[in-house]
Amino acid sequence: DQQVKQNSPSLSVQEGRISILNCDYTNSMFDYFLWYKKYPAEGPTFLISISSIKDKNEDGRFTVFLNKSAKHLSLHIVPSQPGDSAVYFCARTQGAQKLVFGQGTRLTINP
């Protein structure tokens, strides 16, 4: 069974600093990993993805790193802004169009 785990339910970071969100996974195959952001009363919004054949993908302030030997995925947000305060979910594909999500990490950016 392919799983993703986010072991930190919450994270607090000062505005302007780097936010690092982590995710561990099991049973890797050729997959895509994705990060979603969710505000209260809204659906998740796609942020960034990475193929399992890559180590890094960058999009503006967001960078995702994939460490295949450690089966670890991380999302870096630099610099962190107040609007980044949300719940972040990592996810992996399991067959076409099916995503398996982690439990989420609540990120709070403090002014």
Next chain:
Amino acid sequence: KAGVTQTPRYLIKTRGQQVTLSCSPISGHRSVSWYQQTPGQGLQFLFEYFSETQRNKGNFPGRFSGRQFSNSRSEMNVSTLELGDSALYLCASSWRGAISPLHFGNGTRLTVT
């Protein structure tokens, strides 16, 4: 371009009743997926429809069903509601290409009393 639209936003039902939720995908998207979000289980995949056919199904009982229409709009139905069915139900649409991110609606909050 309009996003994924889910109706209704909120719903209160009684145990034993049934409920139908509706989803209109982004124009041009032909794949529609449904997810359930609860505090205990997180976001869990229910099923996916493409070209009016269920292509993939999660580990939910047969009380949960869905369908897709020729215009790609989708509905999901839950029969014989249980208290544990209280959740946020999210619909997502995509192109169903090699890897295309899912675009989620804002969900339907179902409360079963």
